[in-house]
Amino acid sequence: xxxxxxxxxxxxxxxxxxxxxxxxxxxxxxxxxxxxxxxxxxxxxxxxxxxxxxxxxxxxxxxxxxxxxxxxxxxxxxxxxxxxxxxxxxxxxxxxxxxxxxxxxxxxxxxxxxxxxxxxxxxxxxxxxxxxxxxxxxxxxxxxxxxxxxxxxxxxxxxxxxxxxxxxxxxxxxxxxxxxxxxxxxxxxxxxxxxxxxxxxxxxxxxxxxxxxxxxxxxxxxxxxxxxxxxxxxxxxxxxxxxxxxxxxxxxxxxxxxxxxxxxxxxxxxxxxxxxxxxxxxxxxxxxxxxxxxxxxxxxxxxxxxxxxxxxxxxxxxxxxxxxxxxxxxxxxxxxxxxxxxxxxxxxxxxxxxxxxxxxxxxxxxxxxxxxxxxxxx
Ligand SMILES: Cc1ncc(COP(=O)(O)O)c(C=O)c1O
Numbered sequence: 001x002x003x004x005x006x007x008x009x010x011x012x013x014x015x016x017x018x019x020x021x022x023x024x025x026x027x028x029x030x031x032x033x034x035x036x037x038x039x040x041x042x043x044x045x046x047x048x049x050x051x052x053x054x055x056x057x058x059x060x061x062x063x064x065x066x067x068x069x070x071x072x073x074x075x076x077x078x079x080x081x082x083x084x085x086x087x088x089x090x091x092x093x094x095x096x097x098x099x100x101x102x103x104x105x106x107x108x109x110x111x112x113x114x115x116x117x118x119x120x121x122x123x124x125x126x127x128x129x130x131x132x133x134x135x136x137x138x139x140x141x142x143x144x145x146x147x148x149x150x151x152x153x154x155x156x157x158x159x160x161x162x163x164x165x166x167x168x169x170x171x172x173x174x175x176x177x178x179x180x181x182x183x184x185x186x187x188x189x190x191x192x193x194x195x196x197x198x199x200x201x202x203x204x205x206x207x208x209x210x211x212x213x214x215x216x217x218x219x220x221x222x223x224x225x226x227x228x229x230x231x232x233x234x235x236x237x238x239x240x241x242x243x244x245x246x247x248x249x250x251x252x253x254x255x256x257x258x259x260x261x262x263x264x265x266x267x268x269x270x271x272x273x274x275x276x277x278x279x280x281x282x283x284x285x286x287x288x289x290x291x292x293x294x295x296x297x298x299x300x301x302x303x304x305x306x307x308x309x310x311x312x313x314x315x316x317x318x319x320x321x322x323x324x325x326x327x328x329x330x331x332x333x334x335x336x337x338x339x340x341x342x343x344x345x346x347x348x349x350x351x352x353x354x355x356x357x358x359x360x361x362x363x364x365x366x367x368x369x370x371x372x373x374x375x376x377x378x
Contacts, residue, residue, distance in 0.1 A: 044122035048075055048082045049196045053204040053338070058308040059325050064333030067324050069341040070201060073313070077111070077118040079343035081270075083192040084220050085115030088181040089123065091188035102177035103128060107165035109135050110270050111343060112183050112218075117146035130168040138347070158275060184218045185278035193224025201225065201338050202232050209233075210335040213240040213291065213323040214342075215271040215316055216249065219280030221340055226286060238331070241290040242323030242339075247272030249280075250292045257284035267295050267351070267361055268315040270342065296366035297322045302345065302352055303371040314348050317341040353377050 041047040052071045059067040072080035088106075092098035103126040106116055113129045120127040127148040131139070132155035143150050151171075156162050165184070172180035183189050201209060212229055216222045222241060229237040243250035245264035249272070252260055266272055273280075301318035305311040313321070317340070324339035331337070351357045354377040358364040367375065 044076050045086050045119055048086050048119075050200060051075060053201065054309075054311070054341070056305075056309055056311075056321065056324075058304075059321070059328070063325060063328035065328035065331070066336040067321075067328055068205070068336065068338045069311070069317070069321060069324070070197065070338065071341050073317070073341055073344040075115075077115040078346070079111035079115065080197075080221055080340055081111035081342075082115040082118065083196055084183060084189040084218070085112055085119045087188045087192035087195075088183060088186060089116070089119050089125070091186070091191075092179040092181060097179040098125065099177050100124060102126070102179070103172070103175055104179060104181055105130070105168045105172040105175075106181045106183060107131070107163075107168035108183065109139065109164075113139075113143050113148065114146065116181070117143055117148045121147050128168070128171055130164040130171065132164055142347075183220070187279055189218055189220035190224040190227070190279045193221050194228050195224075197221065197340075198225040198228025198232075202229060205336060205338070207233070208336055209237055209338055211238040211240065211327050211331060211337045212339070213242050213327050213337065214320050214340040215242045215244065215268070215293075215323070216273060216280065217270045219273070219277050219283070221342075222287075223279050223283055225340075226283070230286065238288045238327075239286070240323065240327055241287055242293055242320055243290060244268045244272045244293060244298070244319060245295065248275070249273050250290045252276065253284060253287055253290040266298075267363070268298060268319055269348065270314075271316045271319070291323045291326055293319045293322050293326075295361070295363060299352070299358070299363045299366045300368065303367050303374055306345075306374060307371055311341065312345045313341055314343045314345050315352065317343065350377060 051074045054069050054071050056067045056069055075082035089104060104116060104120050105128040106112060107130045109131045117127055129143050129148045130151045130153055133152035134155045140150050140152060153164050153167055154162060169180045172178045212225055214222050226239040241249060241253050244266035246262060246266045248260045248262045298315050298319040301322045302313060302315055305313050305318060305321060320339040324337045328335060328337045345352055353375055355375050356378055
């Protein structure tokens with residue numbers, strides 16, 4: 001019995017390219033190399049980043065390209081924004097704006113707040129969050145249970161002094177040893193991606209990357225990754241913005257910075273922008289093009305990624321995957337296209353998988369009939 005199971009394992013080990021080592025252990029050498037390189041994370045902040053780059057097999061076969069997704073949902077706080085949160089806090093420390101026991105204040109309705117909450121707890125800082133009062137009670141509860149002090153305030157435009165970002169800034173100014181981290185216009189955000197996400201993508205692909213695309217909220221991910229990849233490849237890697245309806249960025253980039261037009265609205269969260277943030281300034285002329293992605297396409301891809309790849313993704317990630325597929329089709333077979341899988345569907349499940357919500361948003365028919373089995377909520 002024992003001999004039989006050893007033989008069976010050895011056979012499957014060969015198939016999986018696993019080499020036998022001393023004794024009865026059979027360990028994949030790649031596992032050892034990765035484990036050694038990772039070592040021990042010295043606290044939560046050391047565990048941010050170094051996420052896997054996942055080949056999206058069905059889309060790769062369909063396009064004849066390598067379509068790869070950076071699994072940012074595997075960060076400790078569950079999203080790409082953990083990277084920005086860490087760099088914003090480290091930047092404030094380095095500038096002497098934040099000392100032990102200090103307070104971080106930010107205006108955010110989503111993942112940046114969650115990332116900051118984890119990072120602040122692990123580094124011993126207080127966190128205060130301002131957000132529009134249109135946000136769900138679930139988000140407020142989550143931030144509070146992660147230790148943040150949360151102020152939901154009336155949802156008004158950015159040019160109104162009562163906008164949540166300006167209130168966050170003023171709150172920080174009233175406290176000693178406190179900083180407003182200002183994710184939209186503080187370029188420490190984009191530096192997070194210039195110094196981590198970009199280099200990771202380059203080395204994970206061994207420099208074999210032809211194109212990168214993602215949507216933007218603050219612009220940190222797109223600008224930071226683009227700058228690194230353009231620099232290291234001497235301009236060879238093509239970089240594209242992916243934009244949802246309701247955002248001005250598609251018109252801005254596709255008109256070479258001349259237009260700032262907005263039309264429609266989107267069900268995606270965390271992406272799309274009404275202005276050119278400092279993190280995105282100077283990117284016209286660097287970005288190679290822009291793709292406008294409809295909610296219908298993003299919703300279909302939420303369900304396709306689940307069914308075909310086993311990936312449970314939020315709508316911004318699905319939009320990115322649609323963009324990666326379209327870039328792959330545009331560049332042609334044999335290219336490698338990378339995008340960002342920003343977060344999972346967990347926080348959005350009650351909408352994305354609800355028949356009533358999909359019908360209300362006129363998106364029910366965007367889900368192919370064969371995938372209706374995943375619409376499990378009323
Ligand atoms: C779900 C999600 N996707 C994408 C983004 C965009 O990332 P960035 O702010 O780096 O442009 C965000 C930003 O908050 C987000 O929450």
